[in-house]
Amino acid sequence: MKRFVHSVWKWIDDRLGIVELVGPSMKHLVPHDAGWWYVFGSATMVAFIIQVVTGVALAFSYVSSSSQAYETLLFITNDAPFGSFLRGMHYFGASAMVLMVGAHMAQTFLFGSYKFPREMNWASGVLLLGFTLIMGFTGQLLRWDQNATWSVVVAAEQAGRVPFIGDWLARFILGGNTIGGATLSRFFAIHVFLVPALIFLFVALHLRLVLRHGISEPPTAGKPVDPKTYRQKYAKLLEKSGHPFWPDGAWRDFVFGTGLIVVIVLLALLVGPPALDKPPDPSVLNADPRPDWYLLWYFAVLALIPARLEGYVMILAPAVIGILLLVAPLLNNRGERAPSRRPWSIAVVVLSVITIGSLWIAGARSPWSPNFDPVPLTPQIVGATSGPVFKGAQLFQEKACLNCHLIEGHGGRRGPELTNIAAKLTKNDMTIRIVNGGVNMPAFGAMLKPQDIEDLLAFLQTRKIQRP
Amino acid sequence: MNESNVNHFQPCHTPTPKEVTRRRFFETLSIALGGVCAAMLGVPVVGFVIAPLFRKMKDTWISVGKTGDFGIGKTVNVPFPDPSPLPWAGITAKGAAWLRRESQGQFTAFSVNCTHMGCPVRWLPNAELFMCPCHGGVYYKDGSVAAGPPPKPLVRFEVRVTNDRVEIKAAAIPITTKL
Numbered sequence: 001m002k003r004f005v006h007s008v009w010k011w012i013d014d015r016l017g018i019v020e021l022v023g024p025s026m027k028h029l030v031p032h033d034a035g036w037w038y039v040f041g042s043a044t045m046v047a048f049i050i051q052v053v054t055g056v057a058l059a060f061s062y063v064s065s066s067s068q069a070y071e072t073l074l075f076i077t078n079d080a081p082f083g084s085f086l087r088g089m090h091y092f093g094a095s096a097m098v099l100m101v102g103a104h105m106a107q108t109f110l111f112g113s114y115k116f117p118r119e120m121n122w123a124s125g126v127l128l129l130g131f132t133l134i135m136g137f138t139g140q141l142l143r144w145d146q147n148a149t150w151s152v153v154v155a156a157e158q159a160g161r162v163p164f165i166g167d168w169l170a171r172f173i174l175g176g177n178t179i180g181g182a183t184l185s186r187f188f189a190i191h192v193f194l195v196p197a198l199i200f201l202f203v204a205l206h207l208r209l210v211l212r213h214g215i216s217e218p219p220t221a222g223k224p225v226d227p228k229t230y231r232q233k234y235a236k237l238l239e240k241s242g243h244p245f246w247p248d249g250a251w252r253d254f255v256f257g258t259g260l261i262v263v264i265v266l267l268a269l270l271v272g273p274p275a276l277d278k279p280p281d282p283s284v285l286n287a288d289p290r291p292d293w294y295l296l297w298y299f300a301v302l303a304l305i306p307a308r309l310e311g312y313v314m315i316l317a318p319a320v321i322g323i324l325l326l327v328a329p330l331l332n333n334r335g336e337r338a339p340s341r342r343p344w345s346i347a348v349v350v351l352s353v354i355t356i357g358s359l360w361i362a363g364a365r366s367p368w369s370p371n372f373d374p375v376p377l378t379p380q381i382v383g384a385t386s387g388p389v390f391k392g393a394q395l396f397q398e399k400a401c402l403n404c405h406l407i408e409g410h411g412g413r414r415g416p417e418l419t420n421i422a423a424k425l426t427k428n429d430m431t432i433r434i435v436n437g438g439v440n441m442p443a444f445g446a447m448l449k450p451q452d453i454e455d456l457l458a459f460l461q462t463r464k465i466q467r468p
Numbered sequence: 469m470n471e472s473n474v475n476h477f478q479p480c481h482t483p484t485p486k487e488v489t490r491r492r493f494f495e496t497l498s499i500a501l502g503g504v505c506a507a508m509l510g511v512p513v514v515g516f517v518i519a520p521l522f523r524k525m526k527d528t529w530i531s532v533g534k535t536g537d538f539g540i541g542k543t544v545n546v547p548f549p550d551p552s553p554l555p556w557a558g559i560t561a562k563g564a565a566w567l568r569r570e571s572q573g574q575f576t577a578f579s580v581n582c583t584h585m586g587c588p589v590r591w592l593p594n595a596e597l598f599m600c601p602c603h604g605g606v607y608y609k610d611g612s613v614a615a616g617p618p619p620k621p622l623v624r625f626e627v628r629v630t631n632d633r634v635e636i637k638a639a640a641i642p643i644t645t646k647l
Contacts, residue, residue: 067558149560150587153641154602157586160643168521170643176520177640180561181554186517283547283564285580285588288601302585303603307617368604368616372590400595404604414604442606442614447596 029242030249031217037111038215040104042253043260044128047097048199050264051135054090055192062142064188066181069144070279077273088268094136096264098294101125101132106349112337113216116227119329121209124202126325131199133295138191140292142184145277149179150289152187161311179282214238215249219337227334288369296363297356303368304359370403371412381408383462392459395452399444407463415441422464430460526552529628529635532567538575538634543568543591543609545580551638565625565636566591566598568609577636578611579623583644589622598622620644 013019061080063072076083105125108114114122137155141148152173159169175182217237243249274292278284291299305313339346374397379385382393396402404414421430434453437443448456483491528551538544546567553561566578566589578598580588587602597614598607606615611622623644626637 065556065558066554066560067556070559153581153586156641157581157584157643167643171521171640172518174520174641176523177525178550178563179641180550181557182520183560186520279559281559281562283545283562285545285564285590287588289587303617307619310617369601370599370604370606372599372601398594400592400597400599403592403595403599437615440604440615442597442608 025211026246026250027244028211028214029238030215030245031237032241032243032248033218034215034249035218036252036256037107037218038249039252039256040100040107041210043256044097044100044104045203046257046260047093047100047264048203050089050093050261051097052196054086054093055196057086058090059192064142064185064192066144066179066184066280069142069184070276073143073145073276077276084273085268087273088271089264090139091273092264092267092271094139094292095294096260097132098136100260101129105129106353110339110345110349111216111219112225112339112342112345114329114333115225115335115337116230116329116333117213118209118216119333121206121213122329123326124206124209126322128199128202128206129325130322131195131202134195135191135199136292136294138187138195141187142191143274143276144184144280146280146284146287147277147289149183149280149282150287151291152179152183154289158314161315163315179280215245216337219339221336221338221340223337224335225333225337286372288372290366293360293364297359298363299366300359300363303366304362365413367413369412370400370414372403374402374411377402377407377410381410382459388455388458389462390459392455392457395448395456396459399448399456401456404441418460418463420463420465422461427457427461430457525638525640528552528638529630530638531633531635532565533634535569535573535629535632535634538567538569540569540571543593543596545591546577546634546636548636548638563638564588566622567627567634567636573629575627575629575634576611577625577627579625579639579642581623581642581644582618583613583620583622583642584616584618586641586644 058076061072061076061083063069073087077087078084108122108125137151141152156170156173159173160166162169171177172186174180175184175186214234217234278287290296301313302310336342376397377393382390384390384393396407402411404412406413406417406419408419425433431453433441434448434456435443435445437445444453530548530551532546532548543566545564547562547564550557550561550563564580566580568576568578570576582589582600582602582605584600584605585602587600589598589600589605589607591598596609598609598611600606600616600618604616605613605618607618607622608614611624613619613621623642625639628635628637
């Protein structure tokens with residue numbers, strides 16, 4: 001039996017040339033000390049494979065029609081066997097892909113692996129990062145709930161700022177003049193065919209380049225990259241101490257990749273897929289569009305940048321960052337690779353993580369958004385059941401002050417907290433602010449009667465923390 | 469079983485100038501045909517994909533209710549059907565506007581899209597303010613900017629009263645802000 005199987009395999013391999021095709025790639029030599037730092041690239045690939053497999057499975061039931069997509073998602077989530085699990089896998093697989101591509105990029109940058117002769121490895125990786133983020137955004141839209149439809153409008157508005165062709169781009173994103181039948185199907189085509197095809201293409205290129213130039217050896221301080229001698233030194237290193245990728249180098253990739261899959265499976269089982277929002281009815285306006293977590297930091301950027309810089313940040317910043325990342329190896333493709341000799345590289349990575357992390361936290365809290373359902377002030381907080389203070393408290397809630405201001409844990413965070421405002425502002429100061437407003441506060445002078453203002457002031461003047 | 473699968477493409481002699489010319493002709497022909505094929509495929513594909521850019525919105529007046537349905541000084545959300553939906557648009561073949569009755573015969577219709585990022589603004593009737601849930605833009609009842617990042621007032625739709633019915637002229641989602 002064994003001989004028969006062997007003979008069949010030999011026949012198949014002879015006709016297809018599998019060993020000839022794959023063998024050299026599997027057996028190519030890699031530096032013996034390429035350790036756990038090198039697993040993030042293959043982990044990104046693992047996450048992408050999960051996305052392909054779960055995505056194809058979901059496509060068996062998903063209908064990319066504006067009228068039916070939401071219903072098919074309800075079916076997948078609530079009725080289809082393993083549907084909720086697969087959606088969860090697809091969501092956490094996407095999250096893993098974003099995280100792993102980020103980790104892979106940071107490691108490559110810190111190790112100086114983008115330097116000669118691997119400049120194009122880096123550039124193709126940068127494009128793959130961009131494709132991954134596009135997949136993340138378009139994937140969120142395929143949920144085709146209320147959040148998704150309004151996110152399309154937000155994307156169109158941003159594209160509209162591009163000089164000269166902005167309006168065309170916006171109409172292209174919308175699939176016409178309004179949200180409608182053409183909107184979802186084009187995002188489906190982009191998410192399922194166009195961008196995955198590009199990812200396959202660039203992954204193939206990326207892997208081809210990895211094989212062509214070899215896996216970079218871990219950096220050593222005092223051993224700078226010199227394009228004139230690097231290739232010879234690298235070849236000697238492999239000749240002297242390299243070991244075959246399969247299995248000596250690959251086992252770590254398999255261990256880490258398996259761990260990643262286990263984490264994704266557990267999250268899909270225990271946390272489940274992202275909840276569906278309300279149906280995608282553009283005439284229902286109680287919507288609160290938010291991107292998925294991996295773009296929350298950008299949501300925060302749009303809220304925090306000064307208005308006069310907004311358009312430039314929105315359009316130019318991604319373009320400048322993208323171009324800088326693409327050309328980074330051309331600007332600095334030689335010299336030291338060790339992070340200890342390139343402290344600025346550590347600073348860049350740490351600063352990027354801190355910036356994106358801080359923006360992410362800000363985006364998750366989004367204090368700039370009004371609270372449309374504030375918990376009403378209790379009688380204990382108001383401190384009166386009649387008279388000007390009581391009336392002022394009622395006005396404070398009716399006139400939507402509570403939507404933006406926090407008092408003893410109740411209300412919004414759009415404006416300053418007013419729990420102790422009486423200790424900070426005089427009655428006159430408060431009057432000026434209420435009547436004239438400010439950058440982030442409407443002027444209520446024309447909307448309130450003088451008596452209303454007096455009542456409001458009476459209430460606000462009681463907002464003082466009593467020190468024991 | 470163990471057959472050789474190696475092909476050999478070794479030129480058997482040095483090409484003559486005539487052969488070089490012939491070979492160059494074949495190269496040019498093949499590349500040109502490739503270009504023609506790409507154009508035959510590309511032009512309709514690109515045209516098909518970007519067609520929505522050129523789809524014009526019909527000038528359609530849509531009735532949103534009788535005049536008596538709207539109280540003077542009140543602002544309400546008026547949903548309306550997309551005048552030219554694609555057959556499979558389903559629930560998305562709808563739009564909405566904020567309609568304000570200013571006086572007996574005067575109505576104002578606002579786009580529901582915040583001029584900052586297009587998010588749907590909400591009307592807070594007691595405060596008489598429109599508020600945006602995304603980045604905190606606020607507008608007064610006349611649509612002018614009251615606070616926050618919106619660079620422009622709410623876009624207005626054309627509105628008219630015909631035979632005691634309030635009609636709004638369907639319009640595209642306003643792409644309001646430029647660089």
